[in-house]
Amino acid sequence: MIYANEMTMQKIRDSLRAGKGMDAVHAAWLRWRADEAKAAPSLCVTDYPSPAASGDPHDYFSEGPYWWPDPKNPDGPYIRRDGETNPERYDLHPKALGAVCRDSFYLLLAAYHLGDKCGWAERAMERMHAFFLDPATKMNPNMNHGQAIRNLTPGRCFGIIEAVCMHNLIFALDLCTQLGIENDTVTGTKAWLAEFNHWLRTSPIGIGERDSHNNHSMWYTSLVMALARLLGHDDEFAEDCGRFENHMRRQLDEEGKFIDEAKRTNGFGYCCYNLSAAATACEIAHFAGRDYWNTDFDGRSMSKAVIWLRQYFANPYKWPYQQINGAVGDAPMAMAAAAVRLTDEAGQNAAKAALRSRAAYNPYRDSILGPTLFHLD
């Protein structure tokens, strides 16, 4: 599997079905999420008319979140205000894409773990079919019009960050394999992802995102790694791993700080975000037999990144850079993975301490069913 270990998944499934103690709670949680996902409406890009420059209702469209009218030039190009999300920006396609990916994941995860007596898998097929395959409602396999900016550009490479939710979809398809679900929807959605993968790797916009320098390229790399694994493209996967190694060398300093993230107006949040991206890539690599968790990248490492960030989880008031939206950064799944994967004691201890400090108000810190992208063994 791409994000998990088959035997671990089976063990978890067995405990959930036995439903003893806390597993009964986990099972009830999963049932709840799956039932909610099942009841959710099947909303597609075509349900939301957009101002995409192509005029094609099947084209994904979004606007950059931090772009605003210029008070000095009201009819001119929008200007950037980092960290300030414009509530007027078009975000209906991002929400719909996020929903189909997340809902499909919960539906198939529940079908896997609890047994599909509730039509969960069938509902997932309906949702995927509508969103990606049905000629009347499907999304085209590109993001040419992602993160457009009014009066400036019809779409930019940075829109690809909004494809990160596809990790959920890829995990859902991986679960279909585990469940032996083979049908036109599964085949078709994989084919859609193959086209999307090709677009990511060969289009100017895709290449632009690939070569961007911060969390965007880190998330892009995690996504293409997952796609390469899904599609069985070993050459692509090896190339993606090489890129990930470069990210680790270039984006971190020797203390473990993500240099470009810390400079953002919401630096704490962005450092956590990039650590989550790196952790996702490390997990995918782990299940492909590569240990990036414990690799030294010219003095940079995941361990150092965890240790560096952990000091601010312990005492957010010490955050020395900006966080204009006031949110306290968090990366629970990255810390959960780090606590298990890191072999050096300092890194392990930092990750475990980070998890403990959340324990006070999160009774599910040990749950493997949180809004996670991966299961740990």
Added chain:
Amino acid sequence: MIYTTPAAMRSIAASIRAGKGRAGMSAAYLRWKAEEVSARPTECLTDFVSPAVSGDPHDFFSEGPYWWPDPKNPGGPYIRRDGEFNPDRFEEHYRVLHVICEDTLTLMLAAYHLDERKYADAALSKLHAFFVDEKTRMNPHFEYGQAIRGVCSGRYIGIIDAKCLHRVIFALDILREMAIENETTAGMRQWIADMYNWLRTSKHGIGEKNHGNNHSTWYIALTIAMARFLGDEEGFAADCAFFCTLTEKQLSPDGAFTDETTRTNAFTYCCFNIIGAALICEMAHCAGVDLWNRDFGGGKSMSAVIRWIAPYFANPYSWPYKQINGAVGDAPMAMLAASVRLQDEAGRAAAKAALDARSAYDPWRNMMPIGSTEFYFAP
């Protein structure tokens, strides 16, 4: 009822028993906790020999958490280091008291919501051992709470540790609601009455009441709960009046608790006092008295308190006072109650914003209608 309403209890029980969605999770959680607790042996004060000067193994004993040996005078009186917990302090009595309080309420919530008499029986058995049985019971006082080596054998300040008794009072309230009465419930009623009397008439009790800051708030919260449990209407009314005067004294005009902002962990202490005040307001609400919207004088009110603290939940980095342990303050149940009870829109909006601010990093907010909170909110 004291902390909630019979209608709220019935409604929550109905959704838990239907077990759909989130309530299904609550049901599983409650059952799991109740089973765990039932299987645990009951630890009593008498299981742990303490250095209480009375030499009575039934006397609760604890040491002040922030008191340490004086490096300049090693065998001498301890000195205070606010916010720094001394890990060598005697805390077995504190620990087992908190365990029995939490366990009893868990069992009674499970008994009521899951309609399982066996959990009520388990709760009664634990209460009997800890508070009623002559061989193992705790004496109904806190004479030797928060002692300080070389300074005192106990202080009124120790009464703050009695706040866990809210859980026992809630459990007893549920027993009453379920019409369960026996030798244990009679013994508990007597114990509460004796503790209530000690709180009101002893030197320690009076000292704690008049200390000021969160100690007075939590003292009044406890006497209000006990007055309601015992049916002392005069005592209840007097306590409500005292709370209003006390809160007016503690507040700056813009809604800050001035005795808490000077602490080394001021954010969490402000939240602590807000939670105590909210608990009092909720108990008063359940008795038909509206303290949530009372003007304490000079525009000081719960709304002002909520409006003052809410921006710091939204942006903890802007906290202008100390918080040496790095923790971010939080008061979710108080904010939840405020978002419903406050009549002014600005107050309600601030409370809602405070709740929304948590969701970014706490996806489990409001996940369970049964939290380990001091009270059980009933909209």
